[in-house]
Amino acid sequence: MKDSVDIAIIGAGPAGTTASLFLCREKIPHLILDKSVFPRDKICGDAISGKASDILHKIDSAIHREFKLNTDKFLPCNGILFSAPNGKTLEVPFSNDLSQLKYAAGYVSKRFDFDHFLFRKLDRDFASVIEGAEIKYVAHVQEGIELHYFHEGKNKILTCKLLIAAEGDRSLAARSLGGYKMNPENYSAAVRAYYRNVKGMHSQNFIELHFIREILPGYFWIFPLPNGDANVGVGIPSHIVSQKKINLKDAMQKIINEHPVFRERFHNAELVGEIKGWGLPLGSKRRKISGDNFLLAGDAASLIDPFTGEGIGNAMLSGMKAAEQAKRCMEEKNFGKDFLKQYDEEVFRNCGDELKLSHRLQKLSRHAWLINLFFNKANRSKTLREYLPVVLYNPDNRKILVNVRSYLKLIFGH
Ligand SMILES: Cc1cc2nc3c(=O)[nH]c(=O)nc-3n(C[C@H](O)[C@H](O)[C@H](O)COP(=O)(O)OP(=O)(O)OC[C@H]3O[C@@H](n4cnc5c(N)ncnc54)[C@H](O)[C@@H]3O)c2cc1C
Structure with missing residues (x-):
């Protein structure tokens, strides 16, 4: 029946x-x-x-x-730390005045x-x-x-x-x-692993997105977990994975073992469990x-x-x-x-x-020179840095980032 x-x-x-x-x-x-x-x-x-x-x-x-009170399981996160292909880093808090935030703007939780x-x-x-x-x-x-x-x-x-x-x-x-x-054009592949004892995690639990030349327009991430471990991974659009014949697990391990910054940070780190892969329908x-x-x-x-x-x-x-x-x-x-x-x-x-808008940004992030230029300028300009949370975390304002011309205007206008 x-x-x-x-x-x-x-x-x-x-x-x-x-x-x-x-x-x-x-x-x-x-x-x-x-x-x-x-x-x-x-x-x-x-x-x-x-x-x-x-x-x-x-x-x-x-x-x-x-949910908010259970910080043992749900770790409040206050911003994003980015790094450009040239190694320059940029911290963008979710708000210019973190003390004014009613809630933590984001969380990390297994x-x-x-x-x-x-x-x-x-x-x-x-x-x-x-x-x-x-x-x-x-x-x-x-x-x-x-x-x-x-x-x-x-x-x-x-x-x-x-x-x-x-x-x-x-x-x-x-x-x-x-x-x-x-359709591989609208799909990304990613691998994720948990690591213990990663050095240099951000004191205010910023998540980290690293734009590394070999994997653009993808990125390498390190996210802090409530138990002190880190969620670590690499995600790359699938058509790029096939074009460049990238093995995601190898790409991630190469970054961890050979990249001058991450080799140091993962020196005593220990993989907890396995490296696992899954797809992202974009x-x-x-x-x-x-x-x-x-x-x-x-x-x-x-x-x-x-x-x-x-x-x-x-x-x-x-x-x-x-x-x-x-x-x-x-x-x-x-x-x-x-x-x-x-x-x-x-x-x-x-x-x-x-x-x-995010699709256009994804396309722009193929250009290492543009990301480098942006990070160099942002590191020099306090006004641009203060403007970033307003642009990045408010989808309505992100429009300014969607084509090369307005992107350059943003960089040189500040
Ligand atoms: C490596 C990676 C990293 C990511 N990182 C982030 C991130 O940091 N932040 C973020 O916001 N998003 C991230 N995402 C995307 C996020 O994981 C998904 O968008 C989200 O899980 C979608 O939720 P969902 O409920 O649609 O599907 P799911 O979370 O996948 O849940 C689907 C459920 O359906 C069940 N199911 C599947 N097939 C069947 C079946 N045949 N019969 C019965 N049940 C079934 C499964 O058991 C599962 O419980 C990431 C994705 C990947 C792959």
């Missing part, structure tokens, strides 16, 4: 749990399935942006408060902890949760969508009127319902993210910022918008693609411009 529900969510990462938490808040019953059993690891840089933190606040201010934190907040009165349930097949049927999944050694079938597909990068629903095909090309009876959210909808590699914020944003759309569907009893289009509009109204 087939089970049936009105709303099913696949994936309990940030996109799926955010959708579920908003549905719980509206007292709308639904089912959420994940192939993993929580807590589980997710390969990630573990940097939680201000956008993600803001959405957490929208979900529930008490949950947000609990996804093992952050995702588990969200997962534990699901309200079981409205969210029926099935862990260890792997979706194997999805298709349209007369009632809506049929899901085939494997759970506790058995194949099971479920139908739903509305599917929120939030199963991440390798989403089956994105491919079989949304017609998604991976939001550099707008795609259709809904259709009859389904919505795609998070990585399943390719919403990762092409310049920074940040995806948790937009995963949570789309989860929230998916829940709002689900509520409208239930009220209007309409699950048709024309009605669901509102979801695409809502999502891209909130992050579309930002994604476009």
